[in-house]
Amino acid sequence: MPTSRPHTYRPDTPSHPPVSWPDYKSNVGRAPHKPFVLLPQRLGEITGPLLGEGRVGPNDNDLTLGHDGEPQGQRIIVSGRVLDGDGRPVAGTLLEVWQANAAGRYRHDADRHPAPLDPNFTGVGRIITDSDGRYSFTTIQPGAYPWRNHDNAWRPAHIHFSLFGTAFTQRLITQMYFEGDPLFAQDPIFNSVRDPKAREAMVAKFDLATTVPEWALGYQWDIVLRGKNPTPLEEEDDDE
Amino acid sequence: MSESQTTGLQLSGLQTTPSQTVGPFFRHGLEWEDGPYVVPEGTPGAFRIEGTVFDGAGLPVPDAVIETWQADPDGRFDHPDDPRGAVRWKDFRGFGRSATDPDGRYSVLTVKPGPLPVPGGGQEAPHLNVSVFCRGMLVRLVTRIYFPDEEEANTADPVLTSIDDPARQATLVAEIAESTPTETIPLGYRFDIHLQGEHETVFFDL
Ligand SMILES: [Fe+2]
Numbered sequence: 001m002p003t004s005r006p007h008t009y010r011p012d013t014p015s016h017p018p019v020s021w022p023d024y025k026s027n028v029g030r031a032p033h034k035p036f037v038l039l040p041q042r043l044g045e046i047t048g049p050l051l052g053e054g055r056v057g058p059n060d061n062d063l064t065l066g067h068d069g070e071p072q073g074q075r076i077i078v079s080g081r082v083l084d085g086d087g088r089p090v091a092g093t094l095l096e097v098w099q100a101n102a103a104g105r106y107r108h109d110a111d112r113h114p115a116p117l118d119p120n121f122t123g124v125g126r127i128i129t130d131s132d133g134r135y136s137f138t139t140i141q142p143g144a145y146p147w148r149n150h151d152n153a154w155r156p157a158h159i160h161f162s163l164f165g166t167a168f169t170q171r172l173i174t175q176m177y178f179e180g181d182p183l184f185a186q187d188p189i190f191n192s193v194r195d196p197k198a199r200e201a202m203v204a205k206f207d208l209a210t211t212v213p214e215w216a217l218g219y220q221w222d223i224v225l226r227g228k229n230p231t232p233l234e235e236e237d238d239d240e
Numbered sequence: 241m242s243e244s245q246t247t248g249l250q251l252s253g254l255q256t257t258p259s260q261t262v263g264p265f266f267r268h269g270l271e272w273e274d275g276p277y278v279v280p281e282g283t284p285g286a287f288r289i290e291g292t293v294f295d296g297a298g299l300p301v302p303d304a305v306i307e308t309w310q311a312d313p314d315g316r317f318d319h320p321d322d323p324r325g326a327v328r329w330k331d332f333r334g335f336g337r338s339a340t341d342p343d344g345r346y347s348v349l350t351v352k353p354g355p356l357p358v359p360g361g362g363q364e365a366p367h368l369n370v371s372v373f374c375r376g377m378l379v380r381l382v383t384r385i386y387f388p389d390e391e392e393a394n395t396a397d398p399v400l401t402s403i404d405d406p407a408r409q410a411t412l413v414a415e416i417a418e419s420t421p422t423e424t425i426p427l428g429y430r431f432d433i434h435l436q437g438e439h440e441t442v443f444f445d446l
Contacts, residue, residue, distance in 0.1 A: 227253050
């Protein structure tokens, strides 16, 4: 007897970094060694938390606000669309972003980079996409920062992004980079993505159209979450 | 018609944006005050699931974030893609998030999910889906928490039984834990996560 099944999401492994990537030193002692077990996508995998307006405050899309004064650095506006793998907008979904300040320093106890904290910058934002999947936030161009992965190692400037989409399967944490950064070549995190096209997809482009005169530079970055398999209208029972 | 359309759809598919590490400095970005509360405090039947994340050397991982997703006690989801319909159960969020503390410990407050029907027959035993992000990992790790007091359901669970080695299967089953008398919220279960090594937790390819 044929049964109707909910849609599932198609594989996207080649877009992502490998599980094991020893160029990134702290990966060595943490990456699992045993092969992964296939988890068929059923009800708990095609559903997921639908976190919306309740998680976002009025100024959460402007990281330059909420302090006594203006933060130091180049003001930028980052905007783009959240799409699924078939180009459909993901509407009403939560984006969480966090970043270093203009000097490359995070507001975090474990950040020992001897660059100044900015009393007027925390570096955390939250945004909900609109009905076209669009998001936009205002912030400060983050600085590059050193780390101890290898000799004279520096992270290219980046903003951390966290997205849920509409399913557990679509959950994504990633980083957005900036066009033309000279630090890409020596960064094992950026280069852990082996497919050059996928790597390029992590890089935001300068955009004059969203640049606001005498105010802020515009950057455009679209995010693609995992796409669905074609709907299985009828399928034989094959679960054994 | 549908076959060529289907093929066209697959070929025109967009590439997923790659995963990158959550890094060491996610705390101010991802920590929510109510993160660990899948259900509010005081929900009847609520308990804590607590555990430690360990690295390959057996050391606690103080910079990981654990997320859980689960059905409500009736095995339902408040989600439009569930073909049985979306159902809301009290103040159940279904989602929990807990960053590990300096000792590598995480904790969520939840209720036990109901079993889930499997299309084609059978049931999935009560479980939580778990995402693990940490400094050092470039991709999300996915695992599951099953319950030790659901032996019968576990024996019939299609995911657990797809794992041949009983020792590996056991890495997905929590232990019953008792709360100390000073604790106000009942500690229900302990579930440690071993990223690597002899006791490596089973992780899934989703
Ligand atoms: Fe970072």
